[in-house]
Amino acid sequence: MVEVTLWGSLGAIAGGKSKVEIEAKDIRELFRKLAEQYPGFEPYIDRGIAVAIDGTIYRDTWSKELPQGAEIFLLPRLAGG
Amino acid sequence: MNFDPRYSGRNFTSVGTRPIRPDGVDKVTGRARYGADFNMAGQLVGRVLRSPHAHATIRKIDTSKAEKLNGVKAVITAADLPDLTDGDAAMYDILDNCMARKKALYDGHAVAAVAAVDARTARQALKLIEVDYEVLPHVTDVDEAMKHTAPLLNDAIFTEGLEEKPVRPSNVTKRTQFGHGDVHEGFGQADYVVERSFKTEQTHQGYIEPHACVASVSADGTADLWVCTQGHFVYRQHCAQLLGMEASKLRVTSSEIGGGFGGKTHVWAEPVALALSRKAGRPVKLVMTRDEVFRASGPTSATSIDVRIGARKDGTITAAEATLRYSCGPYAGMWAEIGAMTAFACYRLENVRTVGYEVLVSRPKTAAYRAPSAPMAAFAVESAVDELAKEIGMDPVEFRIKNAAQEGTRSSYGPVYGPIGIGPTLEAAKNHPHMKAPLGKNQGRGMACGFWFNFGGQTCTDLNIGMDGSVSLAVGTVDVGGSRASLSLVAAEELGIAYEQVKAVVADTSSLGYNDMTDGSRGTFSSSMATISAARNAIKILRERAAQMWDIPLDDVVWEKGHAIAKGEKYGNLAALSLREIAAASGKTGGPIAGHSELVADGAGVSFATHVCDIEVDPETGATRVLRYTVVQDAGKAVHPTYVEGQYQGGAAQGIGWALNEEYIYGKDGRLQNPGFLDYRIPVCSDLPMIDTQILEIPNPNHPYGVRGVGETSIVPPLAAIANAVSNAAGVRMTHIPMSPPRILAAIEAERGG
Amino acid sequence: MAGVAVLTTINGDNVEYLCQPDETLLDVLRDRLGLTGAKEGCGTGDCGACSIILDDRLVCSCLVLGAEAEGRRVETIEGMAHGDRLHPLQQKFLEHAALQCGVCTPGFLIAAKDLLAKNPDPTEEEIRFGLAGNLCRCTGYDKIVRAVQDAASVMKGA
Numbered sequence: 002m003v004e005v006t007l008w009g010s011l012g013a014i015a016g017g018k019s020k021v022e023i024e025a026k027d028i029r030e031l032f033r034k035l036a037e038q039y040p041g042f043e044p045y046i047d048r049g050i051a052v053a054i055d056g057t058i059y060r061d062t063w064s065k066e067l068p069q070g071a072e073i074f075l076l077p078r079l080a081g082g
Numbered sequence: 083m084n085f086d087p088r089y090s091g092r093n094f095t096s097v098g099t100r101p102i103r104p105d106g107v108d109k110v111t112g113r114a115r116y117g118a119d120f121n122m123a124g125q126l127v128g129r130v131l132r133s134p135h136a137h138a139t140i141r142k143i144d145t146s147k148a149e150k151l152n153g154v155k156a157v158i159t160a161a162d163l164p165d166l167t168d169g170d171a172a173m174y175d176i177l178d179n180c181m182a183r184k185k186a187l188y189d190g191h192a193v194a195a196v197a198a199v200d201a202r203t204a205r206q207a208l209k210l211i212e213v214d215y216e217v218l219p220h221v222t223d224v225d226e227a228m229k230h231t232a233p234l235l236n237d238a239i240f241t242e243g244l245e246e247k248p249v250r251p252s253n254v255t256k257r258t259q260f261g262h263g264d265v266h267e268g269f270g271q272a273d274y275v276v277e278r279s280f281k282t283e284q285t286h287q288g289y290i291e292p293h294a295c296v297a298s299v300s301a302d303g304t305a306d307l308w309v310c311t312q313g314h315f316v317y318r319q320h321c322a323q324l325l326g327m328e329a330s331k332l333r334v335t336s337s338e339i340g341g342g343f344g345g346k347t348h349v350w351a352e353p354v355a356l357a358l359s360r361k362a363g364r365p366v367k368l369v370m371t372r373d374e375v376f377r378a379s380g381p382t383s384a385t386s387i388d389v390r391i392g393a394r395k396d397g398t399i400t401a402a403e404a405t406l407r408y409s410c411g412p413y414a415g416m417w418a419e420i421g422a423m424t425a426f427a428c429y430r431l432e433n434v435r436t437v438g439y440e441v442l443v444s445r446p447k448t449a450a451y452r453a454p455s456a457p458m459a460a461f462a463v464e465s466a467v468d469e470l471a472k473e474i475g476m477d478p479v480e481f482r483i484k485n486a487a488q489e490g491t492r493s494s495y496g497p498v499y500g501p502i503g504i505g506p507t508l509e510a511a512k513n514h515p516h517m518k519a520p521l522g523k524n525q526g527r528g529m530a531c532g533f534w535f536n537f538g539g540q541t542c543t544d545l546n547i548g549m550d551g552s553v554s555l556a557v558g559t560v561d562v563g564g565s566r567a568s569l570s571l572v573a574a575e576e577l578g579i580a581y582e583q584v585k586a587v588v589a590d591t592s593s594l595g596y597n598d599m600t601d602g603s604r605g606t607f608s609s610s611m612a613t614i615s616a617a618r619n620a621i622k623i624l625r626e627r628a629a630q631m632w633d634i635p636l637d638d639v640v641w642e643k644g645h646a647i648a649k650g651e652k653y654g655n656l657a658a659l660s661l662r663e664i665a666a667a668s669g670k671t672g673g674p675i676a677g678h679s680e681l682v683a684d685g686a687g688v689s690f691a692t693h694v695c696d697i698e699v700d701p702e703t704g705a706t707r708v709l710r711y712t713v714v715q716d717a718g719k720a721v722h723p724t725y726v727e728g729q730y731q732g733g734a735a736q737g738i739g740w741a742l743n744e745e746y747i748y749g750k751d752g753r754l755q756n757p758g759f760l761d762y763r764i765p766v767c768s769d770l771p772m773i774d775t776q777i778l779e780i781p782n783p784n785h786p787y788g789v790r791g792v793g794e795t796s797i798v799p800p801l802a803a804i805a806n807a808v809s810n811a812a813g814v815r816m817t818h819i820p821m822s823p824p825r826i827l828a829a830i831e832a833e834r835g836g
Numbered sequence: 837m838a839g840v841a842v843l844t845t846i847n848g849d850n851v852e853y854l855c856q857p858d859e860t861l862l863d864v865l866r867d868r869l870g871l872t873g874a875k876e877g878c879g880t881g882d883c884g885a886c887s888i889i890l891d892d893r894l895v896c897s898c899l900v901l902g903a904e905a906e907g908r909r910v911e912t913i914e915g916m917a918h919g920d921r922l923h924p925l926q927q928k929f930l931e932h933a934a935l936q937c938g939v940c941t942p943g944f945l946i947a948a949k950d951l952l953a954k955n956p957d958p959t960e961e962e963i964r965f966g967l968a969g970n971l972c973r974c975t976g977y978d979k980i981v982r983a984v985q986d987a988a989s990v991m992k993g994a
């Protein structure tokens with residue numbers, strides 16, 4: 002079980018929650034379970050969500066493991082210049 | 083592949099030196115080929131017809147007369163670019179922006195295009211195309227567009243991210259929110275509260291090279307595209323998808339690029355050129371004019387931002403809040419969202435909340451511009467921070483130092499920071515001689531901080547070792563500011579050879595695996611990581627070959643300073659084998675030696691900067707002069723310090739232009755009134771002083787050499803730093819960017835009158 | 837429209853070409869003669885990327901007609917180096933990294949050459965005003981000014 006913190010807008014879709022608990026070992030499983038439990042997330046996942054694990058931002062790495070007790074934070078995927 | 087990206091402290095031999103770049107000589111002799119410098123046999127000239135209206139329904143387009151003109155080989159409209167986006171809303175917007183489908187959504191929106199034997203014929207043909215428009219009401223101002231009474235640009239848009247689903251369509255596509263703590267409670271603890279509203283006008287990236295490409299589609303469906311772009315692999319994907327081609331059949335070669343700054347991350351003319359070439363059966367060259375560049379490509383958002391910050395008497399910020407409204411042009415974007423994430427990123431805050439609104443307006447589609455969205459948010463926040471420091475009676479540097487984020491701080495956008503450089507840049511600025519230099523009459527000093535995320539992303543690199551021991555490095559990230567030099571340094575460093583022995587090139591899309599754009603300051607960060615990884619893979623092979631040449635076990639061979647060394651007393655008499663020697667024997671030891679790397683570079687370190695500047699304001703005219711400018715920024719590790727300085731200086735100069743001069747001016751008719759460098763004035767040499775730089779190196783723990791991105795952060799602080807300096811010089815708070823002479827004069831006069 | 841036959845000198849070579857009466861010298865150089873070193877940044881005389889020297893005068897080639905080159909001397913960036921020996925300005929631009937994207941560089945080099953021909957020992961301010969007709973969006977001009985200063989001192993010594 003990992004605790005995942007949602008950014009403001011995603012929290013609104015999760016019924017006002019800012020954190021959710023998910024049983025997931027890596028980023029891929031996290032996205033799959035999030036989409037199952039919160040169908041409203043799907044467009045966001047399609048558009049791209051970045052995952053910050055203990056402050057390091059991962060954009061595209063499904064296999065990245067989610068260590069127990071790590072701080073996991075979801076962020077919108079960004080564009081740069 | 084087990085590549086360990088973690089930082090390991092080491093002494094560098096090549097990295098950190100300042101050699102001449104490999105593409106340099108071609109660029110000083112005029113030999114380097116940019117977008118418009120390439121030609122193909124039998125090539126036609128492509129030109130685009132653009133809407134003169136800010137908002138209009140396209141009832142009918144009659145191209146028959148143009149088609150009959152002698153020398154015209156193809157005329158296309160949206161009908162020639164059918165919608166193949168399959169419900170992908172973002173791609174549909176790109177398609178619609180390349181060629182308007184039902185409505186023209188801004189002055190300059192493409193509605194048709196021609197390919198003809200020469201430019202004159204093409205221009206004549208455009209005049210013969212008849213477009214029947216029904217002009218609709220438009221709105222160009224971001225605040226106006228948010229009103230219920232504003233003309234609707236897209237009646238299928240209902241604001242996303244609201245608690246209750248809206249019943250009426252709106253120009254606001256999305257609301258986003260970030261933050262933590264309880265701002266209400268935080269403001270309750272404050273002894274001082276500053277609340278201000280700010281506006282910034284729309285600016286253009288202003289790259290000197292207009293968009294240019296040459297497209298050639300063959301009858302068998304394969305195609306070549308030569309183009310100036312920040313990301314040829316992404317262009318390939320987008321063009322292939324929009325034209326219904328297989329990506330592998332479209333080979334995209336990136337030319338030398340004459341500046342991009344985010345503006346060349348989006349396709350505009352390329353799908354049009356391909357569609358023209360497909361229809362005409364001949365290569366088509368399409369080069370935008372400067373007028374088209376301004377009207378139809380780029381720009382950044384115009385914004386309107388409210389900020390509220392509270393602090394205790396001792397200078398501790400207790401709460402911070404901002405509402406940010408960013409214009410997106412006619413298509414949904416995430417510009418306010420980025421602004422909302424970055425606004426307070428420099429500070430350690432218990433209670434913070436930011437809300438962003440994405441707003442549609444009748445202007446060209448907003449494109450990324452160097453640390454997109456961050457400069458405007460920093461302008462608003464850093465101006466308010468200065469005000470608050472003043473109210474408390476604290477020095478603005480001390481106030482910022484007291485509240486600066488540190489390792490372990492929860493950032494305003496969510497995650498907790500690792501080791502970061504905001505504190506050190508502030509300390510360095512505080513101790514800089516610039517801070518103590520005397521100021522004269524009508525002169526003011528200002529400072530501000532800035533933050534940018536920096537990106538990583540998908541990256542692929544090939545490192546091939548020739549039989550003569552020279553190394554060619556093929557990278558897929560476009561070189562926008564000297565990255566071929568930096569990456570050659572990295573390869574030389576890792577292999578232990580001389581910089582001159584390495585030659586880096588940017589490979590085309592058929593020669594290398596996929597690479598993300600060079601955006602988000604990722605070029606050097608990601609490709610250096612992939613280069614290190616490729617070099618390490620090559621070293622493994624070099625060791626194997628040496629072991630073979632010596633006929634000893636691989637484990638007994640180590641790689642040091644460009645040589646294989648047999649480790650252990652028993653090999654005492656074996657002379658080290660150089661890379662050259664191993665390469666020369668490669669034909670007999672197993673063939674060519676190469677190292678490849680495909681990876682997702684994650685963990686790009688966030689970077690911070692602090693800028694200080696002195697401005698003189700003429701109280702009679704409102705004219706300004708930049709007297710002195712200093713940039714302090716964390717680079718993680720400066721691979722080629724001269725180019726890092728160049729990035730700092732270039733970003734600062736763009737920020738100075740934005741702060742003082744540059745803006746899109748729209749008439750009541752919704753037409754852009756200044757689509758040229760004469761009226762959209764970017765800083766020239768005589769407008770600027772030397773720009774001092776100080777590079778700090780706080781290693782990024784997620785890169786072997788500690789590299790962070792450096793390209794973007796430098797444009798974040800200038801708007802605010804200059805606004806603070808002008809405000810101090812003029813004795814009145816400036817809240818509207820650009821601070822052009824009339825705006826400054828009006829502010830001074832209002833202050834005198836009031 | 838009938839073409840105009842033009843006989844001119846480009847970088848010391850006699851050159852003949854046919855161009856349209858309304859065609860700019862920049863287009864002639866780039867599209868007819870394959871001299872793509874001069875760039876078109878604006879086409880309206882505002883950016884200096886197309887700078888060339890016409891009979892010892894610095895001009896924007898986008899504002900000159902191809903036909904006007906008749907009987908005159910044109911100098912472009914392609915003629916600046918002598919064989920494989922770079923002009924001191926070119927060398928100093930490289931050493932100081934006075935270019936990032938480099939698209940403005942040919943124009944700056946030509947303008948700087950013209951500036952130093954008229955004023956071999958310019959102050960920083962004279963350099964800044966002398967080069968104010970050339971736009972660079974990448975560098976902030978700092979390294980360009982330093983490269984010109986350095987080249988000036990090298991050229992004086994030579």
Ligand code: FES
Nearest residue numbers: 877879881884898
């Ligand atoms: S192209 Fe001639 S001045 Fe810009």
Ligand code: FES
Nearest residue numbers: 936937972973974
């Ligand atoms: S180096 Fe890019 S415009 Fe000057």
